[in-house]
Amino acid sequence: MFKLxxxxxxxIKQKTASxxxxxxGKPRATITVHLGTCGIAAGAREVMQALLSELSASNRSDVxxxxxxxxxxxxxxxxxxxxxxxxxxxxxxxMDPDKVQxxxxxxxxxxxxxxxxxxxx
Amino acid sequence: MRELSxxxxxxxxxxxxxxxxxxxxxxxxxxxxxxxxxxxxxxGHGMPEEKIRHxxxxxxxTRRTRRVGLGLSLLASAARRCxxxxxxxARHEKGTRVTATFCRSHIDRAPLGDMAATMxxxxxxxxxxxxxxxxxxxxxxxxxxxxxxxxxLGGLSLGDPTVVRYVSDVMRRALEELAAxxxxxxxxxxxDV
Numbered sequence: 001m002f003k004l005x006x007x008x009x010x011x012i013k014q015k016t017a018s019x020x021x022x023x024x025g026k027p028r029a030t031i032t033v034h035l036g037t038c039g040i041a042a043g044a045r046e047v048m049q050a051l052l053s054e055l056s057a058s059n060r061s062d063v064x065x066x067x068x069x070x071x072x073x074x075x076x077x078x079x080x081x082x083x084x085x086x087x088x089x090x091x092x093x094x095m096d097p098d099k100v101q102x103x104x105x106x107x108x109x110x111x112x113x114x115x116x117x118x119x120x121x
Numbered sequence: 122m123r124e125l126s127x128x129x130x131x132x133x134x135x136x137x138x139x140x141x142x143x144x145x146x147x148x149x150x151x152x153x154x155x156x157x158x159x160x161x162x163x164x165g166h167g168m169p170e171e172k173i174r175h176x177x178x179x180x181x182x183t184r185r186t187r188r189v190g191l192g193l194s195l196l197a198s199a200a201r202r203c204x205x206x207x208x209x210x211a212r213h214e215k216g217t218r219v220t221a222t223f224c225r226s227h228i229d230r231a232p233l234g235d236m237a238a239t240m241x242x243x244x245x246x247x248x249x250x251x252x253x254x255x256x257x258x259x260x261x262x263x264x265x266x267x268x269x270x271x272x273x274l275g276g277l278s279l280g281d282p283t284v285v286r287y288v289s290d291v292m293r294r295a296l297e298e299l300a301a302x303x304x305x306x307x308x309x310x311x312x313d314v
Binding site: 009045052055064 | 127137138192242245246248273274275277283285286291
């Protein structure tokens with residue numbers, strides 16, 4: 001049976017204390033990882049894990065990382081959609097843990113779209 | 122798919138797209154029967170009879186974003202390749218249960234892989250859904266239920282990436298202990314040579 005120990009809880013609390021209160025607010029940016037069969041087979045799970053690491057390290061409480069289904073562009077998976085409040089959503093293609101880390105740092109943190117990774121329609 | 126845990130992620134996401142708010146994932150390994158069974162059960166809107174009859178056909182899908190369905194047919198062929206089978210029980214508006222069995226020691230069976238990563242991504246990506254993951258190896262068990270976890274965590278949220286990462290790390294260690302304490306031979310991790 002899986003049980004968190006009191007020690008575990010204390011450790012988690014220390015790590016998250018600063019971000020907690022802020023995270024309850026409305027998100028300013030939402031990153032959607034498309035977890036269809038095509039995306040998962042192409043490595044979307046690892047892409048999403050990399051995003052969680054970035055999000056956790058950034059302490060940004062106004063950013064959400066969510067899962068969604070296939071976009072219909074299976075050949076360009078893993079696809080990730082970045083929607084920042086006030087601008088049009090941007091779809092990135094052929095992501096991997098390294099590329100998505102750059103997307104997080106440049107697009108989410110610095111507000112700059114990484115044109116070379118954007119899905120062309 | 123390189124890992125069975127990726128099939129599980131895929132089938133679970135199907136259930137979520139079908140409007141479920143609770144998912145039960147179960148993995149059972151038995152050395153006596155040399156079997157590995159996995160099941161994913163959701164309380165979403167189910168599948169019509171017609172689609173269930175055609176689960177082996179990759180050109181049958183309930184989706185509208187592309188014209189091929191892949192997930193169930195891939196899992197079906199993975200199971201059948203390993204002297205196993207797949208069954209899909211669905212009731213209209215009452216949910217779906219997908220069960221796949223494998224000969225555990227079959228040379229073509231993909232390793233279960235990183236179930237902690239699959240649960241981490243499911244929990245983080247779908248904050249409004251409750252998950253229960255159970256894993257039994259020769260009778261010894263592991264349970265992770267996000268409903269219980271939410272109570273245990275008190276004020277901490279499963280929407281917080283640091284909390285979810287911590288939970289998945291603890292889970293990964295617990296599953297390693299479960300595997301180490303069993304009589305089963307470890308699966309071949311380098312099966313794709």
